[in-house]
Amino acid sequence: MTFNSCYFLAPMASYTDKPFRKIASEYGAGFTVSELISINSICYNNPKAFFLANRNNNEVPFAIQLFGYEIDLFVKAAQKIESMCDMIDINAGCPVPKVIKAKAGAYLLKEKKHLISIVELLKNHIKKPLSVKLRMGFDSDNINDIQFYKDLENAGCDMITIHARLRSGFYSSSVDYEHIANVCDKLSIPVVANGDIDSYEKLKEVKRITGCKYFMIGQAALKKPYIFEDLINKQDSIRSIEYTKAIMIRHFNLMIEEYGEYAYRLFRKFAHKYLSGYKNAKLINSYINNCKNTQEVLNIINSIK
Numbered sequence: 615m616t617f618n619s620c621y622f623l624a625p626m627a628s629y630t631d632k633p634f635r636k637i638a639s640e641y642g643a644g645f646t647v648s649e650l651i652s653i654n655s656i657c658y659n660n661p662k663a664f665f666l667a668n669r670n671n672n673e674v675p676f677a678i679q680l681f682g683y684e685i686d687l688f689v690k691a692a693q694k695i696e697s698m699c700d701m702i703d704i705n706a707g708c709p710v711p712k713v714i715k716a717k718a719g720a721y722l723l724k725e726k727k728h729l730i731s732i733v734e735l736l737k738n739h740i741k742k743p744l745s746v747k748l749r750m751g752f753d754s755d756n757i758n759d760i761q762f763y764k765d766l767e768n769a770g771c772d773m774i775t776i777h778a779r780l781r782s783g784f785y786s787s788s789v790d791y792e793h794i795a796n797v798c799d800k801l802s803i804p805v806v807a808n809g810d811i812d813s814y815e816k817l818k819e820v821k822r823i824t825g826c827k828y829f830m831i832g833q834a835a836l837k838k839p840y841i842f843e844d845l846i847n848k849q850d851s852i853r854s855i856e857y858t859k860a861i862m863i864r865h866f867n868l869m870i871e872e873y874g875e876y877a878y879r880l881f882r883k884f885a886h887k888y889l890s891g892y893k894n895a896k897l898i899n900s901y902i903n904n905c906k907n908t909q910e911v912l913n914i915i916n917s918i919k
């Protein structure tokens with residue numbers, strides 16, 4: 615599979631929808647992924663699942679990320695959606711208690727043989743490439759060893775993305791880039807480094823430690839989607855508030871196209887990210903939270919100085 619750049623947009627539930635993925639792609643994200651979608655909801659033809667799986671026109675390459683436990687449902691779900699994407703990704707990293715309780719997400723790292731069987735069977739039943747996005751282990755008693763990664767590769771996995779935190783570390787523990795380095799060194803398939811890459815300076819460090827060729831960026835892209843352009847241009851740019859306002863307006867208009875008038879509510883969380891660190895953020899966020907329609911949101915964005 616070829617990528618438009620080696621900097622990928624991380625899947626983020628309720629953020630990386632079509633409008634945001636379009637913005638990230640325009641700034642040079644080389645690969646995009648849907649948010650996690652339940653295999654059960656696809657198998658039961660839940661319309662929301664198919665809405666989440668939809669890609670933008672010309673959004674290439676694009677993966678649909680599946681989460682769940684039962685092997686037969688993984689196969690059935692993957693067969694239903696494989697024509698809608700270029701790659702299928704298995705979520706083995708989600709730390710959310712509800713997902714873990716359903717034996718999905720990072721729980722799969724506690725049943726490694728089961729996860730390997732899912733990969734093997736999917737490979738036998740689908741034509742599209744298959745990747746796994748995982749954490750480096752479930753907890754300190756369950757850290758993934760190199761044999762597990764080799765087993766995934768031998769089972770037919772075409773790419774592995776490592777968010778180098780344990781499930782128990784959620785989003786706050788430090789990221790273990792040495793863990794990624796060891797895997798990258800031992801496997802032949804692409805290994806994607808993920809976790810806390812928020813600048814070109816940081817990328818250089820992650821590249822040096824891991825030896826990876828591919829990198830996935832999540833939260834930093836929500837604050838500055840132009841991070842992809844920065845990484846491609848090997849720089850850390852400082853952009854004005856006028857520039858951020860222009861991105862916000864472009865993004866908001868894409869959301870209005872996608873969701874209609876309801877976009878005024880859905881955009882709030884994005885506005886908070888764009889404005890984080892800005893001097894009047896608290897006040898502007900409270901204005902945006904109180905808006906009752908899309909025009910009011912546009913007026914607030916335009917009034918930012």
Ligand SMILES: Cc1cc2nc3c(=O)[nH]c(=O)nc-3n(C[C@H](O)[C@H](O)[C@H](O)COP(=O)(O)O)c2cc1C
Nearest residue numbers: 624625626627649650747777809810811831832833
């Ligand atoms: C709000 C939010 C939602 C997320 N949703 C998903 C998801 O649907 N699937 C997934 O594999 N990872 C998900 N993640 C994890 C990210 O893809 C990524 O692995 C993690 O944020 C670390 O990368 P970062 O430090 O660049 O953000 C989510 C993270 C956040 C913050």
